[in-house]
Amino acid sequence: MSKNKFIFVSVILSLILLQGCLHAPQNKDAISQFSTMNALMDGLYEASFNYAQIKKYGDFGIGTFNELDGEMIALDGKFYQIKSDGSVRNVTGSQKSAFCVVKFFNSDKKINLKGRNDYANIIKQLEEEITSKNIFYAVKIEGKFSYVKVRSIPRQAKPYKKLAQAAREQNVFELKDIDGALVGFRFPGYMPEINMAGWHLHFISKDGSSGGHVLDCVLASGTIALDESSNFYLKLSSNADFLKAGLEKLDKAAVEKIEKQ
Numbered sequence: 001m002s003k004n005k006f007i008f009v010s011v012i013l014s015l016i017l018l019q020g021c022l023h024a025p026q027n028k029d030a031i032s033q034f035s036t037m038n039a040l041m042d043g044l045y046e047a048s049f050n051y052a053q054i055k056k057y058g059d060f061g062i063g064t065f066n067e068l069d070g071e072m073i074a075l076d077g078k079f080y081q082i083k084s085d086g087s088v089r090n091v092t093g094s095q096k097s098a099f100c101v102v103k104f105f106n107s108d109k110k111i112n113l114k115g116r117n118d119y120a121n122i123i124k125q126l127e128e129e130i131t132s133k134n135i136f137y138a139v140k141i142e143g144k145f146s147y148v149k150v151r152s153i154p155r156q157a158k159p160y161k162k163l164a165q166a167a168r169e170q171n172v173f174e175l176k177d178i179d180g181a182l183v184g185f186r187f188p189g190y191m192p193e194i195n196m197a198g199w200h201l202h203f204i205s206k207d208g209s210s211g212g213h214v215l216d217c218v219l220a221s222g223t224i225a226l227d228e229s230s231n232f233y234l235k236l237s238s239n240a241d242f243l244k245a246g247l248e249k250l251d252k253a254a255v256e257k258i259e260k261q
Helices: 037-041 051-057 119-129 163-169 240-244 252-260
Strands: 031-034 060-064 071-075 078-082 088-090 100-103 109-111 136-152 171-187 198-205 211-229 232-236
Touching: 037 163, 051 100, 060 171, 060 198, 071 136, 071 171, 071 198, 071 211, 078 198, 078 211, 109 119, 119 136, 119 198, 119 211, 136 198, 171 211
Parallel strands: 031 232
Antiparallel strands: 031 100, 060 071, 060 100, 071 078, 078 088, 109 211, 136 171, 136 211, 171 198, 198 211
């Protein structure tokens, strides 16, 4: 990735091969990511970092697990695993992640939505509220949802399929009249191999009984908080599959399809 792509934002890429204890960044406003989007797309579903380590980097976030075993969402310091059957479990420190993004959430801006608050319009209004498209954002939307459509992908076994194939096995759930929260991030468009451009959201119900990767929703009432950051830390796996993988190219169309299907 060329230096010119970082002209509008100061981004710190701390590329660390993990071989023991991780040291959390001193900047509490940083967004931290474990592994990369192109690695996940390529079927690299095993990593060398666990959630006991990951929690040192944030109390808020989204991601998945080793062997792609469901969806992860973290809110207010609580980490949840949404399995492919729709059940929700508390994440233990020994569980590992194939890919996740976390930070310590600290709201910089509150947003009042206008008009119909379906998923498309929520994203549209978020785009209108951000300061710049060249930095990073975390978003937390809490309230009552008249409708939420979520998905979770089942645990995979070796030899691992690529994510585009694994996603075909996803289970989709439709939730109605439910209190809960959307949690997620917006990444700039200049780093697609690292993370997909735009917004990526997960849902967890207020009672912690249901959730998943968000495909659609309608917010009846609630609050929206944005947390912006110009600091980004990337942690890479040290396992052999990652070190020898060819990750130079990314199928952007496949990423967008997986995000929306």
